[in-house]
Amino acid sequence: MHDFIITEKYAIFHENQITIDPAGFMTGGAPAASNASKVPRLGLMPRDSSSGDVRWFNLPGCNFFHFVNAWEEGPDAVTIVAPNTFPPEHALECMHLSHSSIEIMRLDLKTGAVSRKPLSAMNLEFGIINRCFGARKNRFVYVSIGGLMPKSTGVVKLDLEREGKGECVVAQRVYEEGWFGSEAAFVAKSESESEDDGYVVAFLHEEATGEAGFVVMDAASSDLEIVASVTLPQRVPYGFHGCFLTEEQLRSQRSISSCWMLLGDI
Template sequence: MLHSLLLPSPASSGDDPVLCSRYVQTYKYLVERDAGAPVLPNVFSGFHGVAGMARGAVVAARVLTGQMNPLEGVGLANTSLAYFAGRLYALGESDLPYAVRVHPDTGEVTTHGRCDFGGRLVMGMTAHPKKDPVTGELFAFRYGPVPPFVTYFRFDPAGNKGADVPIFSVQQPSFLHDFAITERYAIFPEIQVVMKPMDMVVGGGSPVGSDPGKVPRLGVIPRYATDESEMRWFEVPGFNIMHSVNAWEEAGGEELVLVAPNILSIEHVLEHMELVHACVEKVRINLRTGAVTRTPLAAGNFDFPMINPAFLGRRNRYGYFAVGDPMPKIGGVAKLDFDRAGEGDCTVAQRDFGPGCFAGEPFFVADDVEGNGNEDDGYLVCYVHDEGTGENRFVVMDARSPDLEIVAEVQLPGRVPYGFHGLFVTQAELRSQHQ
């Protein structure tokens, strides 16, 4: 389900915020709505063990009898949102993007359909594409259980998809949830979470698990590569990331810097997130010497990172994080100053939402629309739920204040469940959406 809060513009005095919650009309949703019961199990957890194999057999029977067509999509479109080329998309990495629309005046959310970009996108796409704030291009990838296990691609500012770049140097199907870009490179993490489809088929195990013997590594490929001939891999032992914060180039492009939360208990990340602890690190790769250095930035359990989007792919100073209490529950937000790397804990501000209060992922909204102010000129926004009283709020925090002060809030008429990733879309973007 997609939850949207339409905030009135300053010129529309007297208008109230509008909360709209609507199911994205995915093929999976429509099939299960008509069946009156779950039909397509979750790809990561629904096929676990003997019961999972039985569910798989039921799905196969439905396909063979024509009750469903998996080519129409099996995804949830429930992971994140992206706005580019005049369209808003709901994303889930196991399927194609779904175009959705938020009405700029009423706030009504509608689904406009599954998008294959003129037939050029034939399989799933990451839920964490990267939009270059300068060029307007969108960079993305997909991964899967059969070779090539990772495929890289991009879209031009008009939304036209470029050619696929298969990455055959990834020789084992791995769980690749996020990546990073700089002005000239794309950086892919290969972590210890791997796909094991045969474990499910032969032994009734989970199709996704951890491989403690695998050494994590980072792959660097030129941003506009047409093949993987110039891709280089750098081993980074123990560095398992689910989300990247940002990446950029230094020393005239000779060094790459990646900031990301490192999952210390990676074996628990998909099924027991309450046992996971993520420590933010800065990783520096020297492209000339091949040396990799790592600097811890914070000891707190920080993940679901966010920056000022205007700095994506460029050097930036501040990052904002959800505070695990424990994960996946978010008990607060924290601000880190990356320029303090090497001086100890880089946490410079933190706000806890109070006992029994938990939030969704925070999102940074820049206040500096002209692009001439400070990087942290803006606000952090998120939904907060009080499990004790049942109260639901949308809170706005001053991103520059030393305690991330709450400067405004909206009392919500209903619950916005804890979810994954969100997005802020301006009124201008809402009004320029394609019909």
């Protein structure tokens, strides 16, 4: 398991076809491998319960490494948005040979049925949203365009309300030639009035010259317009995950010493 996600009632885990082999790694082999005979599955665990209450849903041909969002639709359905990466054997060592398709999936908790729909034909990974909409229904998703993964050549904006109406990409920003990024982050405006009222930010690197930069894109614009850019003294390596925190949010965090005190009481 590489990632998991929550709704208001459930914690959701994905078991894909990648298996970890510590012994093989210690003897010079690969640390992970693909098991084609293994059936991928999703596990739903009530957040107020124990691991013994996990309910599993088989998902043949579905390998998630990162989730985007999930929410409940009434008492009997759960919706999940995530990129499905295939073939799984290229997901780690030959990522440039893999393709990730953003899918929306619905689990019927009454019947156990699963329905899946692709939201775009593009190679997309590292999806982000306005975090204020985490664990509840959202409309917009911002996803990195896959190039020679984990390098990204740009960002697209998906509108989930276009599901079933064809391509869900409604805005796109392709970086200048020679510039690459990785996972972006969404920064909501301090007094945002709508879900996409904010900015998409990303670290970029120009491989030929070694230049590095940080760009700020208008998340609500029709072309994810770059409204600000900053030159950096050194690059941020591809593949780094992160999130944006305001100064106020940083100040509200518990100190390291208080966290250790809490652990000591467990």
